[in-house]
Amino acid sequence: MVMTQLTNLSPRESKTVSPLTLITLDLDETVWPSESVLKKAEEIQFKWLQQRAPRLTASHDLDSLRAHRRLIREQYAEIAYDLTAVRTTSLRLLLKESDDSPDLAEEAIGVFLEARNWVTPYADVPPVLEKLARTYRLASLTNGNADVQCTPLKAHFHFSLTPCIAGAAKPAPDMFQQALEQAGVEPHQAVHIGDHPECDVIAAQQVGMRAVWINRREAPWPADLPPPEVIIKDFHELERWLFQQIKI
Structure with a gap:
């Protein structure tokens, strides 16, 4: 697996559409501090x-x-x-x-x-989600009990899944599989964004999705796990990576 560390990358201009259609996102420590x-x-x-x-x-x-x-x-x-x-x-x-x-x-x-639910999103999150929601279906997948529909980000998500809804918590595959079914997409058409190496990155990859590790705290990746494909520090880097996935 090739690991991509995003730094100082510029979006590539293209008029074609990315094969990715669904973006699933963890909440705590990914879109807001908890x-x-x-x-x-x-x-x-x-x-x-x-x-x-x-x-x-x-x-x-x-x-x-x-x-x-x-x-x-x-x-x-x-x-x-x-x-x-x-x-x-x-x-x-x-x-x-x-x-x-x-x-x-x-x-x-x-x-x-x-x-x-009185959360304050990271400053980079709202403007990027607002743009991404115009092109992709966005879904929140959280092991916590925040209700994204009661937060400032409610307008950007098409649907949300929690352990109570899915009947299991990450890293179990249930939440990822239900998100794919609800969006009507295949695993290769989806990417998951999260801060937890096992519950987010490895778990998403095990159901066939791509995964992006958001590492806001510059923590070391666990030595006993295969390296992530992509590491980002914030949602601006996520946006640039998504631009790179558009086939010219």
Whole structure:
């Protein structure tokens, strides 16, 4: 496999159409940073719980809630792929344990999810997606629980898939295969963009799609994995790479 590192490349002019018709994109750390958003969403939810479930918050803080979710993922393998289901199950159990109403769990998750969607895309993303959406079908494939239709990028995506919808999380092939079926394209007509070497790049390649590794943090590629075909630092480089795929 030939690895292409994009730097200082100029778009090639062409009037023909690229064979690529579908672009699938990861969300967290690909189109927006998520660490601070998740932290803020959990803090907002915790303040809500302090008002509605005081016995729970008297015995748990944010760290112990995270630890309990990790335990739930280990104990409930059947829902481990669905982060929202894990959060809901964990809260219901803890609410019951603390003699607060377990029925508060769903409302508390709603509070969390609303804040979870208060994302700020990387500056390079919106202008490039706006242009790409005119030529390609764009789909988001995320293992997280952000709803792209509730974010500033909603106008650019034709459809979105999550573990809850697909019934599995990346690197399982389900989400990629469902995206291909929904778009009505063959694997060679699609490319996936993501930041995770295994869940995004290798997983997409294993279903026959092309894959682009976005490496915003200039991290080293795992030595035990075959090298990626293409590495980009931002969406401007993605746009230039897509221009290069147009056959003259």
